[in-house]
Amino acid sequence: MSTVSIFNDVIGPVMRGPSSSHCAAALRIGRLARDLMEGDIAEVLVEFDRSGSLPTTHESQGSDMGLFGGLLGWDADDERLPDSAQALADAGIKLRFETVDVGDPHPNTYRLTLRNTREEHSLIAISTGGGMIEVLSIDGTALSMDGGYHETLIWLPKGTAAEFAADEVTRHDAGESQLIQVKAAAFVEHPAAIAVRRLAPVLPVPSRRDMSVPFTSCAEMLAQDGETKTALWRLAAAYEMARGNFTEREVIDKMIAIVRILRKSIASGIAGTQYEDRVLGHQSGRFNELMQAGRLLDGGALNRVVLYVTALMEVKSSMGVIVAAPTAGACAALPGAVIGMAEAMGKSEEEMAQAMLASGLIGVFIATRWTFAAEVGGCQAEGGAAASMAAAALVTLAGGTRDQSIAAASMAFQSMLGLICDPIANRVEAPCLGKNVMAASNALSCANMALADFDPLIPLDEVIDAAKAVAERMPREHRCTSLGGLAVTPTSLEIEKKLGAKKAKGCGGCGSC
Template identity: 55%
Template structure:
């Protein structure tokens, strides 16, 4: 079982672009494609299914940008990404896009054919939400690659002698023999085979190709991972008679999942907190970008707040300002943290940072609160999805607000049960949200949804701190959120077909933006 990690699935990646499902995921897919071709790509055909979410959104929501960056070997926060189309052309790589029936079972499916003078390879991959991916086929052969292992693929005529050599010469987590013709042996490990073994393998008569694919996730997997729990109910059972705090439980989970120390976990989250602070600062200084719907509005909000021209709401005004700033940085191709997605990047960070600044708490407490939020995200990730294209935007903004509310209760020195109650109540209030971004840009109504979820987080945190009864346990709400989300019609799940994006005004805005781009 592939257990979620706070730093893989929940809080991260650090990235640029409007959508983690489009930009960060496609970049990671592109990176694996580049490795498969040993950095030698001359032409690429990218195919999307007409019934998927990518057919109408791949260009405007940044899938193309991410793919190009991945093909070029970049990181998800590379400053060149907004101009990746220029750089892919300069690299002499010809890319074509086609919409055709590829019998895709997942809405976010990429079918990519890569060629050079020596070979042609085909990769089928899906974006599963929040920047996470799975390669599901290579050359038509079914695989399952999440980007969390060092993958060695050995194309061969007969595998027997090769397997004998591998078993004598290296340790690995998983070894899979794909018995199609030609065979290929897949080795999942914590590192690539030793150089001497690679030389031996390459010299064998039966070996045709050896491919090495580097991991694209920050926390690697390993064989036989054991975690203490993955759902809220399992956590509560585990914690009976232990009386651990949510923070201690979050550290325990991530330590077991990632095979990392408490110090490493705090260090990773502190870096994320610094990135979020920098993003908020950048947003409040004003952002510029041509291809966007909304301008730099948070700057004027701050001015009005400082001049006492706004209704006094305490922490709420700071949270709204921070959420807006983060969303504006995202929309201007600045660096943000997907938490749990780029489309909802304002909710959790804005709510936690805004509340923390209002309360005057230390950076250490913010780091701890974000880890608490990450644990709530583990429960959601293990039972649902963060992909709005799959289950509507309730799974994005609702999840971010749920995580934030638990973190705010922690910052306010509430109890474990109060944090869970707050998380449950927020999710209950956001069930069934559709995903219909205007003009295919992840700005509106996304900004409003982020603000709503972030302010909900504070409201329900206060209600939980006051002893309000959530009635429905968190796990049951998560399951219900997923069930309702899966029942939302296809045209209302980030496909640019129905909802606000289909209104007359939205289509006119979209037309003007596309005209301005040419």
């Protein structure tokens, strides 16, 4: 798989939907499946392994919405996504879901069989966290693609020579023929091809030949930078310059663009959001009124942070545009903390972007060693990562050092180990809101502790490894399956039942029930 990119894996995608692991990833899988069928799809069979997370979550957490949008060729922030099921039906595409017992090792595994009047293809892919994916097989042939390349699949007669100017060429046995998988910056051709399929990239930062990054772990970065003690955001910019072939100015401008999307989303959340199929209504407006009137406990800038976190979570739950940073379920802690604190300090958007870049590098270290997927690691993989990233960002805003930023990230993550994922009523709203607020508050506390040179004791890389070890011992029920914790309380089940009844009736959400 390709090397982690801040803009691919950590701060992004820009999307709609409750969960990046479900919605954005499913959309990207759907886009690749559409390309495999050259846009001509008549029927789709979707199979989920009974022991995975998707049988119980695919409808309520956005997998269906994302997958349908991808099959239609839409982008992850398309405003039509909430109506993708109807659009799929209007396009004449027949859809069937089945739960199967196949023992898929990854909990977020999609098995798609696609047909039209001429042909049938199959695709197996996984969502790896934060909207990232990997295709594992096509038509029963094991291969690997993550959406970072122009992928040309060429079926040739066995024994046919095939040479390409490409980043990577892999030959697979495909029964009576050979399948040549070509990863390149553009699609390729072959005159003897029996069939050709062109799968376009779905990631914003493409992969390329001979790409290398200066470091992939915190320890490597510290060893390389040594006593220079470069600011963390500059080290992040250097990393992404190498990963994406960008200039420093391009990296900063990309992050400023994300900051502007986030500020717009925060404002829309405070102004008010509506969506029928959600647990919590508009609450940030009331919080803002009381904060402005001085009727809340004096939390200083933390109250603004809580407001912004709440607003972003409400935008997410109303299918508005958010940025998965690092995921949709944990989309609010980092930007809410950074933008809220930066505004309270009178900082510019460029300084906000620098803080976000610093957080992005912490996210690189997490994603390289582990995952952001709650289905794999519980909420410690989402909320814990967000707290760690936000703590480093806040130290950067305060003008702290490289080492203080890393210390803050380590301390914030340490206090989030063991956090389970147990969404109430199978919606990614609560206790997700509280966990995002907790992550942001934790980040602020740890940032101040680091600025005062508190000792984190455990190096960041070791904390990440410890979280991974905890996840390996965490029961499946506590890893985003809606089968444990608050998700199975009587009240949670009753809320889910009522939401399901309203949806079945086409209720307009008057609130009488």
